[in-house]
Amino acid sequence: MKQPTDFIEAKNISVSFSQHEIFSNLSFKIFDDDFFCLIGKNGIGKTTLVKTILGQLHKTNGEIIFSKKFKSSLSFGYVPQFRNIDQDYPLSIRNFVSLRLFQPLVPWFSKKEKDIVDTALKRVGIFDIASRKLGSASGGEKQKAYLAQAILYDPQLLILDESTASLDTVSKFDVMDAVKNLNDKYGTTVIFISHDIPLVEKYGKHSLELKGDGKYSYKKIN
Template sequence: MEVAVLSDILISCENLSLSFPNHQVLSDLSFQLHRGDFLGVIGENGVGKTTLVRLILKQLRPSGGHIRLAPGLKIGYVPQFRNIDVEYPLSIRDFIGLSFTGLKLPWLSGKEKNRVNEVMKSVGLTEIADRPLGLASGGEKQKAYLAQALINHPDLLILDESTASLDPSTKKELLDVVLRLNNQLGLTILFVSHDMQLIREYPKHYLWLQKDHYETGKIQDLPEGAEEGLYV
């Protein structure tokens, strides 16, 4: 796998604000996400974690301030766990291949097939590649979503509550894969979560969104009080 070489700063937010009628979600948020970082984003429900992700993905426009992305930045996105019906017809391999054309694997080019095999290996799905996705475990399904997010060589991987609804051992298994991608490939990670045990164990830095302010810093400096009021 390869990660493109970009500016050291992938995301720069300056006095970023977003409001809806009668509701201020983000106010004067300023931070930078550097290439190779692993940033944990925490906060109570409603303080703007998913809103920040949507701003980064350009699904929303800020009400004030600026959010700047490095030119040519490619983003992979892993959503919260979504169960798939047991009768879903595609194999894990074919599901990952949908990222290219929306067609099943036989219609992919040789280069695309090789890339599917590469990302399956990177997330530990090679041995079960031909298993129907509907019969896979929750962790295996989430790894398949992770593989889809990696297929186009992203510079930034966003995990938006991607470990929610998984059991503790499966959460760690998924985050171990993500941490390896961060350490070995320098893939930049933005991890949104309520799980403070995972936040304290995996990210290098934190961004703690609160109703009237925010804090950011090294993960070892995250105050003990951050757990209070969060779902863990």
């Protein structure tokens, strides 16, 4: 069996705000092609930890080591929690996904740009409904549109921040199946922030549970 290689390693990291310690001496690894699940109650510091990993927040102590494979800001995509979109939202799914394209100085897209969008739509399974207005799409279809937008430039790391929290059960598994396909078929490393233990147990490869008071649990799932 192929030995997993490190993608991100955290060594004894600590973060504090106004003398309030969020977490301390936290150590774990995220492997290349990992499906890494970050769990814990609200306010425990899950999103803070991800921002710290990405260098958006300053850590108090410790070290975060990235693989040389992780090269630039385009190397990660981010899918937020479900966002309400009005039914009369005018953009189609395709045009919404296209918003993340680097805009040229001309008001049309090149063939290369169209191909980039088509590839993302196909990978998450919404190419056939790409002309549908985003406002009239189901909750799961909207989340897949956000997912397609996040993977537009084929990121090495995909971060899902409670992105299935407001979906019904069928839609949750549909969206997560699309994420698993990205992980399995295209080698996208995933960080999944969630409270949903059944989803974590079904899709995750490793988990880190923040428990507060400096305690945490890191383990292999599948």
